[in-house]
Amino acid sequence: MSVVVVATIVPKPDQVDAVREAILAAVPxxxxxxxxxxxxxxxxxxxxxxxxRWESPExxxxxxxxxxxxxxxxxxxxxxxxPLDVQRLTPVPAGDxxxxxx
Numbered sequence: 830m831s832v833v834v835v836a837t838i839v840p841k842p843d844q845v846d847a848v849r850e851a852i853l854a855a856v857p858x859x860x861x862x863x864x865x866x867x868x869x870x871x872x873x874x875x876x877x878x879x880x881x882r883w884e885s886p887e888x889x890x891x892x893x894x895x896x897x898x899x900x901x902x903x904x905x906x907x908x909x910x911x912p913l914d915v916q917r918l919t920p921v922p923a924g925d926x927x928x929x930x931x
Contacts, residue, residue: 844908858897864888
């Protein structure tokens with residue numbers, strides 16, 4: 830079963846561009862990871878929100894140890910105004926099957 834993750838990243842006001850650049854550099858590497866079904870960046874209200882879907886809990890666990898994420902973590906170390914907020918969710922299919930699940 831797929832696993833959905835919503836990760837919210839709040840940069841320090843003077844670090845928004847650096848955080849954006851670091852995330853954008855990591856995205857293609859994450860897209861190439863086994864089990865990555867969706868890894869989509871959104872921006873608004875002074876924060877970045879990553880919406881992710883992984884094919885399994887095992888794929889998500891491997892992502893947590895992958896080079897792209899460990900490198901990104903190091904790059905973001907002193908740039909954030911708040912701790913990274915990561916929520917792991919389980920899809921609940923509802924309504925139209927093509928619209929009701931990420």
